[in-house]
Amino acid sequence: MKRSGKVLLGAKKKRRGDVAPLLSRAWRFVICLWLFLLALVPRKRFLERVEINPVHIVYPNFILTHPKLVIIFFHGIVSRKDISNAWKETWTSITHINGVERGTFWIKEWLVEDMGENIQILSLSYDTNIFGVNRDVTDIGKNLVQSLVVKQSYEILWCAPIVLVGHSFGGLIIKSLVVEIQRCMNQKTSTDMDLAMIARSKDFYDNLTGVIFYGVPHEGGTKTFSMYFAQICQEMGFLNKTHSIPQQNLLKNVQVLDPKMEQLSVDFDRAKENLIIYAFGEGQSINKDEEVLVSLASAQRLAGNNYYKIEDANHLTICKPPTREHISYSKLVDCFNICLKNPRQLPSLPSWEVSLEEKAKETYKLLQKVSIIGLVGMGGIGKTTLSKKIYYLFHEQYDKSSFLEDVKSKNIEDLKKQLLQDLCRRKKSGMEVVNGDDLKRIEETMISKKVLVVIDDVDEKLINELSKVLTFQGKNKKSDVIVTCRDWGILEGHLDPNGKFEVPYLNKKQATELFLSHTFPNIKRVEKDFENIFEKIVEACASLPLSLEVMGSFLHKKQSYDMQTRLQIWNGALEKLRRAENLDGGKNCVLWAKLGDFLQRFGPTRKGYVFGYCLLFW
DSSP states (O other): OHHHHHHHHHHHHHHHHHHHHHHHHHHHHHHHHHHHHHHHSHHHHHHHTOOOOSEEEEESSSOOSSOSEEEEEEOOOBOSSOOTTHHHHTTEEEEEETTEEEEEEHHHHTHHHHHOSSEEEEEEOOOOBTTSOOOOHHHHHHHHIIIIITOGGGGGGTTSOEEEEEETHHHHHHHHHHHHHHHHHHOOOOSHHHHHHHHHHHHHHHHEEEEEEESOOTTOOOHHHHHHHHHHHHHTTOOOTTSOOOOOHHHHTTSTTOHHHHHHHHHHHHHOTTOEEEEEEEOSOSSTTSOOSSOHHHHHTTTTTOEEEETTOOTTTTTOOSSTTSHHHHHHHHHHHHHHHSOSOOOOOOTTOOSOHHHHHHHHHHHHHOSEEEEEOOTTSSHHHHHHHHHHHHGGGSSEEEEEOSGGGSOHHHHHHHHHHHHHOOOOOSSOOOOHHHHHHHHHHHHHSOEEEEEOSOOHHHHHHTHHHHHHHTTOTTOEEEEEESOHHHHBTTBOGGGEEEOOOOOHHHHHHHHHHHHSTTTOSOOGGGHHHHHHHHHHTTTOHHHHHHHHHHHHTTTTSOHHHHHHHHHHHHHHHHHHTTSSSOHHHHHHHHHHHHHTTSOHHHHHHHHHHHGGGO
């Protein structure tokens, strides 16, 4: 038995000896495989570990409490290992001083001198390296909302006009940021943290005044764009086996007709109401005999007349002006100055803005003679619309401006807060009140600056409360005030009699254009079968804009009916209008009867909408 045990023990030892070399070979294989894989992807591992500071305070080196302007810069795609300095290098020009070449960080060195010291300049960082982690423009926009917009340490800045400046891909990030901010504002929540986030998002959005794009591929880059990055990939040894660019999401975002970018453009178009937009496009290619990286059509989208082609710049140098006199810098400063005078919260003009420009210019001439004017007339005649048109056309001629809309429906304290913010760039929270020092600031601004204030739809109670504004204005003849009111008797004693302007009714041509725009908005002409009754309804509406809009919108909703039924509806509406003319002859009563009669024809939702209009006449 012992002998047998020895034999068994020896067999076990032999088997163990056979396994050891196998394990050793397996470990060697694993180690070699690991080293091989590590050699293949060192750059990617390195880039993923880079910690990026998202917000760099360029000037001053602290957060201002009451800046007059906040400027935020966004860099584009980075095509090198080190991405930590993109926030600065993107905006550094090569300049020549006394024959010596030097790098100029122009967003700090030039802007502070040209715009004054009371401005806040920030430059952002984010990972847009084409060889880095796989993310797209939407991810970056969401991250920046959290690290910048809703962060408590920056919220004090969101009471001043904000201008965003983006180069190349940075412009797409701006669009993503704005869309994400609007999404945050519209979300439903109940927690205190989320409510604070919504409040900060709203402050940022309300004060976002302008956006400036340098070579931004709104509709995608050209073929040269892809070739350019392919060349860089090849030089750095990043091409894959098929010798094509690594398919990171960032590069997909700049391809022509990329679905995500098309949707982003649609969403941004909805969110960009009243923004001042400037755009610069490249006039040269990076390599000779090649096309530019971003085409003219792609770069100038959204900018309209504020598009400038920089003939002596390519995609990389378009945001690096060589001198202060260069168009790529001088127009930028022009935009900043306009944004200072032009608050984002421009009142929206209603759809029935018809032939108002001539009337607005006539009113403005009166404002040159009498610095406080009152636009008077019955409800629905277009006083508010005219005042908005004047504001749109002429507010840029003033240093500061404020439009107080529909004041009689608002609290006097809220109106004072709006004046303080619009004229003095000082924001009060919900519970804070406007004190004597704040009123003093408003007075000083109206005395020292050229200011335009519009006070819309005042009543007897509010004219007394707002009389201080009129008193402030009287100390500076450069400032102007426009007041709209239904009854001149309310304004008497507060305004010079020479400042009275009675808003006229629409003439026949204007009334016809307005009614046409609502009844047949798509074809812009009267259908043949309706020509006769069309003219009769325009005449029966008494040339009042609101009655024409309500009637036109009502009849337009009946477009789906057959011709015979529609003619019956039109004739029935005309008869009801004519019967309303037999009231006591006052046009207020006539119009009330006209609109009130239509209420019976609308469903509950539409009826509530129209009733809101009717209240204007009560």
